[in-house]
Amino acid sequence: MEKRKLNRRDFLRLSALTVTGAALAACNPPSPTAAPTLPPAAATEAPTAVPQAAGGGTMVFWPEWGGKDADALKVQVDKFSSESGIKVDYQPIRDHARMIASISAGEPPDLLMTWDANAVGSWGFEGALKDLGPYIQGAKMDTTQFFDIGMVAGNLMGTKQIGIPLTNYITSVLYFNKDALTKAGLDPAKPPETWEDVWAASEKITVMENNQLKALGFLVSQGQQGHPTLMAYAYGGSIWSDDFKQVTPDSDANVEGLKWMQQFYTKYTNAELQRWISSVSQDVSVPTDVLYTGEGAMRIDGEWVPSFAEKLDPKPNIGMGWLPYPAAKPDVKGTMTANSNPMVIPTAAKNPDAGFKFVEFISKAENSAPMCVLVGNASPTKDGVAAQIAATKSEMYKFILQEMWTKGKIKSMTINSPMGSQYMDAYGRARDKILQDGADALTEMKKVKDEIQPQLDEALKKLGM
């Protein structure tokens, strides 16, 4: 029989068939998942035992950290893997859009950690995150060990617990450059305590030459002071009602706080402030941060600053104090604001049990503390903070842990609400009008309330709350 040679035409046909077959085989539509529904408010679920992972298997973990923080967490992830036998596909991802896309597509990781606890609330209200209540009960986790604000950050307005904090962090430390204070004739050993003190100190430190700002005493609306909740808390109030069902941006406390900030824009002009603020470096990981150089002498920022500052050479000469309070309200003294990095398990996670096993693991003091020492965040549990204090060499950071976490009146910056992001953005726009255009604070904040409250009422009604 004559051998038939493969000609070019036949070869191309065969190749095309092969490629088409491969392409078709690669198309794997996601398996349909039933749309989860939010349980009605106040419904209680019978605790179910957490099935014990039999060791082995894989879980996918996406923490929203990078750099040294991701490295510190990786150490614990590796420890968890070796102890549990569960292989962890560890992917630090700093991309909300990707997280949302993965959740929406039904292909989320088994465990997510995000620094944006407001986003977690939005996802939770959409039914995209698992209720961790049954897991917590099944594992007999002692939730009294956790600091309240961490659990609040992962709770959907009292209906269900969708997040457990990986770490918490105080966001309202008053940092100051000691050299800048000394140069202005102030005593760095006695930092400003009240907002009036801050204004007076700032006036002494600020340098204006030919109507041009050269140095600014207090970095108004910068750092964590830019967060909408902070000034209201700092003046003894809040921009939310206690049950989070009412928005209260028009509260006296918030309006007073905004008026305090407004005086900077009146005195130095908005144009000069914006010009100056936008031109300076505000990155605590680099020596040119305006707080370190002293060009910006005081700033409200988070407890992570010492973990960065103390790695620089030479070390910047900075000090710290409590969040200021209004002189007329001494009972507000000691108020601090804090936020949390919640760990959540998406509803469509393929291996949620393994995800929760890691949550259990990292919540233990012996695992959380060494990680938190490196990251510069507080361990989420009281035992964890105690272990962290023992392991912390930084005197500055020890003060934050020993004094602020244990004695401070900690207020949560995170309010999980279906309108959280919209509220924060509307607040930000109104605050710009107040500070930069000189608009009346009460009038603008009332407009925010009129805009957001009806939408919040409608959203809560749809959720049966």
Next chain:
Amino acid sequence: MGLAAILKSRKTRRDMMWGLIFISPWIIGFLLFNLYPTLASFYYGFTNKALIKPPEWVGIANYTKMFTKDDLFVKAIVNTIYMVVFGVSLNIIFAFFTALLLNMEIKGLSVYRTIFYLPTIMPPVAGVLLWLWILNPRYGILNYFLSLIGIRGPAWFADPLWSKPSVLLMGLWGIGGSTVLYLAALKGVPVEYYESAMLDGANWLQRTLKITIPLVSPVTLFISITSTIGAFQIFTQSFIAGGENGAGWPRDSLLFYAVYVYQNAFRYLKMGYASAMAWILFLIILAVTFVMLRSSAHFTHYEM
């Protein structure tokens, strides 16, 4: 000969089948990653689609809200049209004149052409970060040069009045692509036309206006249309420049349409509303492109 008649032939049918098999990877990709998402977003535009809950039909509520209740929608449209009008026209003008310069027979021409084209291949994010430094109000190089002549430069990105001009300035850096197209068009203009015009006493300006510009008008049309489509979808510059201040900073002056769509989809989880907005953008671009093409006969010359 109709398709049915053609397909009667067994050989033709076989050839057709093999042709389809060869292009099937593209067809599958198009169906899955282009057509399906496009149709899905059209449907979602009439629903309250969020994250994973099944979408509920809301009819034209999203479109009604857009045009009657959403002030930021109007702001986003206005900001975007600003960029389209000024960005496209400046792109064309600068690219054309740069191409004229690069069409001259001078020493080192290839070096100059490379220099002008290089910014085009720089990743957009890196480009924006670089320009944030160049336009830094106190330490930026541009304000430094302005200070040498006694001008205190503006705050650029930090000033709502100057933020869009800053983006326009940044855009001029990337005219390399349009310049290359104009260069190619200029090479195609017959030299005899210029010689003839010079014999008739035409000066440089007259030659440029009467010969060069008309004969490169097809390229002008192409750049106009593609730049307009691109300008309507401007996103990266605003997103990166906003940074931690949030997209649209300062004071929503850089809140462009695509940025607002992104905010609604990924920050507020209003996928349905964002889908409706995306379709409105599509219709706007379609309408503008249609008008440009229809009116092109009046200003586009394919031969003298």
